[in-house]
Structures are given as structure tokens and as C-alpha cells.
Amino acid sequence: MGDTAPVSSPPRVLPRNDPRQYDELADEWWRPDGAFAMLHWLAEARAALVPPASRPGALLVDLGCGAGLLAPHLTGKGYRHVGVDLTRSALGQATAHGVTVVNGDAIAVPLADGCADVVAAGELLEHVPDWRRAVGEACRLLRPGGLLVLDTLNDTVVSRLVAVHIGERLPTVPRGIHDPRLFVDARELVAECARRGVSLRVRGVRPGLRGMLGWLVRRARGVGPSGRAPRIVPTWSTAVLYQGRGRRQG
Numbered sequence: 309m310g311d312t313a314p315v316s317s318p319p320r321v322l323p324r325n326d327p328r329q330y331d332e333l334a335d336e337w338w339r340p341d342g343a344f345a346m347l348h349w350l351a352e353a354r355a356a357l358v359p360p361a362s363r364p365g366a367l368l369v370d371l372g373c374g375a376g377l378l379a380p381h382l383t384g385k386g387y388r389h390v391g392v393d394l395t396r397s398a399l400g401q402a403t404a405h406g407v408t409v410v411n412g413d414a415i416a417v418p419l420a421d422g423c424a425d426v427v428a429a430g431e432l433l434e435h436v437p438d439w440r441r442a443v444g445e446a447c448r449l450l451r452p453g454g455l456l457v458l459d460t461l462n463d464t465v466v467s468r469l470v471a472v473h474i475g476e477r478l479p480t481v482p483r484g485i486h487d488p489r490l491f492v493d494a495r496e497l498v499a500e501c502a503r504r505g506v507s508l509r510v511r512g513v514r515p516g517l518r519g520m521l522g523w524l525v526r527r528a529r530g531v532g533p534s535g536r537a538p539r540i541v542p543t544w545s546t547a548v549l550y551q552g553r554g555r556r557q558g
């Protein structure tokens with residue numbers, strides 16, 4: 309049998325954090341129980357940090373917007389939602405969810421200084437080889453008094469353990485999507501924002517344990533995403549996942 313068995317090509321293994329992974333996972337973005345499920349929970353928590361727009365026509369720039377998972381959580385807040393991302397296959401889906409998209413790099417955003425009332429950078433910085441440049445762009449885009457909201461993974465041993473070695477074995481995080489060498493030290497991020505005129509405050513967050521366990525059990529049983537999605541809740545430590553929120557000085 310050995311000589312005649314069909315040769316199946318092994319799945320292509322891309323390097324960690326290779327953006328082509330988002331093309332391969334393009335069908336997963338909007339599946340509530342899919343590989344990007346946790347991004348939905350995080351998007352809801354991020355949107356909760358964004359107040360209603362303070363003026364007509366206010367602009368929210370969503371750096372690394374992916375397929376626009378933030379969009380449904382901004383409904384009714386009064387922003388024009390512009391998303392910037394490298395991945396065209398994701399941007400097509402973002403457009404379908406009402407986001408005005410720009411195919412571009414978060415380290416060189418083709419938008420004007422001070423154009424944004426809010427800049428969101430959800431689960432982006434830990435994917436950018438030079439996160440400081442992306443932060444520089446986020447701060448540059450903010451108008452004086454504008455708001456930066458973000459979430460990312462801390463550059464700690466426990467973060468590498470939880471987000472990569474454990475997380476990527478669970479169905480909530482795609483394998484190989486993170487390169488832990490790019491994780492973002494929370495104190496350095498706060499300092500970088502301060503240098504750029506944004507006073508960022510950070511807090512640790514995590515999925516609520518009961519909701520997450522229930523979700524994993526339902527998923528393992530093939531019940532599907534019935535019931536409420538797990539909530540992202542504050543936690544005492546920023547050592548793994550954390551949110552940041554801060555305003556640009558006026």
C-alpha cells in the first residue's frame with residue numbers, strides 16, 4: 309500500500325504572526341463559536357470604553373480593524389467608523405458591516421493628523437513588529453482631547469504561558485497567530501503614550517471564568533453558541549491581557 313497511497317500535501321505551516329493566517333482564517337471572523345470568538349468578546353469590552361460621540365460627524369479610526377467586529381458594538385454611538393488593516397480579505401467583511409475601510413499599515417496610516425475623535429487599537433499592537441510606531445500613529449491621528457482605547461498582551465512570562473502555550477491549545481485562539489516576541493510591556497506602552505501626549509491608564513482584563521467554561525463545554529458538545537457569550541471582566545493583574553484608555557492632551 310505504501311507505494312500507491314495518495315500523497316496528500318501537509319497543511320501549510322506559516323511562521324508565527326504571519327498576516328497570511330488571516331486570509332486562511334477569513335471564514336472564521338464572524339462565526340461566534342469560531343477561531344476568533346474571543347475577539348468578539350474583546351470588541352464588546354473595548355466598545356464599552358467608548359462614550360457616545362460628542363459632536364456630529366465624529367470619527368473613530370479602528371487600527372487593525374480586521375473584519376470589523378467592533379462595528380455592532382458602536383451602533384447608536386454616533387461615530388463614522390473608519391477601519392485600517394493590512395488584510396484585504398478581512399476588510400471586505402468589515403465593509404459589509406458598515407466600516408469605511410483603508411487598506412494600509414498601522415505604522416504609516418494614510419489619514420490626517422488630528423482627524424480622529426477616537427482611535428481604537430484592539431488586539432493589534434502585539435502583532436506589529438514595531439508597536440511604538442503604531443502607537444505613534446494612533447496618537448498622531450487623535451485630535452486634542454481625543455480618546456485612545458486599546459487592548460493587547462503584556463510582555464511577561466505568564467502572558468506567553470497563558471496566551472500562547474495554553475491559549476493556542478484552546479479553540480478561542482488560532483494556533484500560531486501570536487509571536488510572543490512582539491508582546492507589549494504595559495509600562496513601556498504607558499510611557500510611550502505619555503511621550504506622545506496621551507495619558508494612558510491600563511487595567512488587566514480576562515474572560516469571565518464561568519462564561520468561558522460554559523462556552524467551552526457547549527462548543528465541545530457541539531451545542532453551538534447558544535446562551536450569552538462570555539464577558540470580558542476586569543482583573544487585578546495586567547500580566548496577561550490588558551486594556552488601555554487615555555486622552556490626548558488638549
Ligand SMILES: C[S@@+](CC[C@H](N)C(=O)[O-])C[C@H]1O[C@@H](n2cnc3c(N)ncnc32)[C@H](O)[C@@H]1O
Nearest residue numbers: 347372373374377393394395413414430431435
Ligand atoms: C487579532 S486581529 C484583531 C482584529 C480586530 N481589531 C478585532 O479585534 O477584531 C489583528 C488584526 O491586525 C491586522 N494587522 C496586523 N498587523 C498590522 C499592521 N501592521 N497594520 C495594519 N493591520 C495589521 C491583521 O490583519 C488583523 O486583522
